[in-house]
Amino acid sequence: METIIPLLEIIQRLRGPNGCAWDRKQTPTTMWKCLAEELYELEDAIVKDDEDNIVEELGDVLFQVLFIMEIYADAGRFSFDRVIKTVAEKMIRRHPHVYGNSRISSEDELNKQWDAIKAGEKRDAGTSQRRSALDNVPDGMPGLLRALKVSKSAVKAGFEWENLGQVLDTAVSEIHEFEAALSMDEDDAMLEFGDILFSLVNVARFAGFHPExxxxxxxxxxxxxxxxxxxxxxxxxxxxxxxxxxxxxxxxxxxxxxxxxxxx
Known part of the structure; x- marks a missing residue:
């Protein structure tokens, strides 16, 4: 925490009476957009394995997260300690095979344990009454990431192909439907093109890599x-x-x- 304190002091000064007008007027919503941009820049650095840039972009992401936390703390909504305590307790609770007596013998068992613990948390919080397995998918996610999240959520609910060949057949079928739609309505063609992209997201997921x-x-x-x-x-x-x-x-x-x- 000591290494983070200087960053907090910088943020507090920037948002203070003699600080920066731009920093003072920011809200969680406006800063989220900055954080999203920094996350993509971090992704770029990681993919390129550019160590100096990774260090810099990790710092930028951390700064944006702390900035958002400070806005809420400054408004009296919640403290830094509450954020840290909440995530620490959650990570310990979701890893009983590390911090408890649970025994895990495969990644599949690990995933099922994780999902069961999350479901239990929602029941305890009184938020388990959802209408769909897709209710946990944020509307504002970028299209490709949202498609993957929707697909994974459907799979967890039991909706899945049996093998990669079936997924590939679906993708080929969607391409044929797109070709047929090109001679019809533009909206139909656009929808069929979206079906191609969604099917290819499932190909990537089934093949074991991230489509993004x-x-x-x-x-x-x-x-x-x-x-x-x-x-x-x-x-x-x-x-x-x-x-x-x-x-x-x-x-x-x-x-x-x-x-x-x-x-x-």
Whole structure:
């Protein structure tokens, strides 16, 4: 806690009478948007395994979290100690195989224990009367993350494919439905395209990796190749917009090969 105190003192000074007007007018809602941006920047640093940037972005995320906590504390809503005590008690309660006598022999048992403890917490808090297994999915989550959360919640409720092949068949079927919808109403086509994305989220989940990470890496790969192609075209004094398709493809393949050769 001692290492956090200087950060708290900075936040309190920024929000104090002689501090910063911008910091004083912030609310939990406005600061959440800042925190969300910092989380994506942290993700970028982690994926790139950039140690210095990871340290910096972790600090930024911590600062935003403390800032939000200070807003509530300053308004007399709750204290830092309450936040820390609540999460500490919850983590201990949800790990009885570490802090208690529970015995776990597999990851599946671990997940079932976790879900059972969460359900018990809701019953004790009087919040167990929900209408759907999806009630715990926040509406404001980014689309890809929300799709994954919805999918996982449905699986926990017992709605799941038997194998990856069935999920892939579903994705292929959705592509065919999208192709058919293209000749019809635009809204229908958009919905079918969304079905493709949702089915691919399930493919990723079933295959054991996070769709957001997969999309990030694929986008970064395209970006690297496109930048290299741009640089090569500019070096030759050419204009990408004016090039015929076969020339674009030639430069694109050259960039792909060069990027592949750079990999260790």
């Amino acid at each position: 990470t997969a999309l990030y890496r694929s986008t970064s790969k395209f970006e690297e190749r496109f930048r290299m192609m741009e640089a090569d075209i500019a070096k030759q004094g050419l204009d990408l917009k004016q090039m015929p398709p076969e020339e674009k493809e030639k430069h694109w393949q050259t960039a792909k090969q060069a990027c592949t050769q750079k990999k260790p």
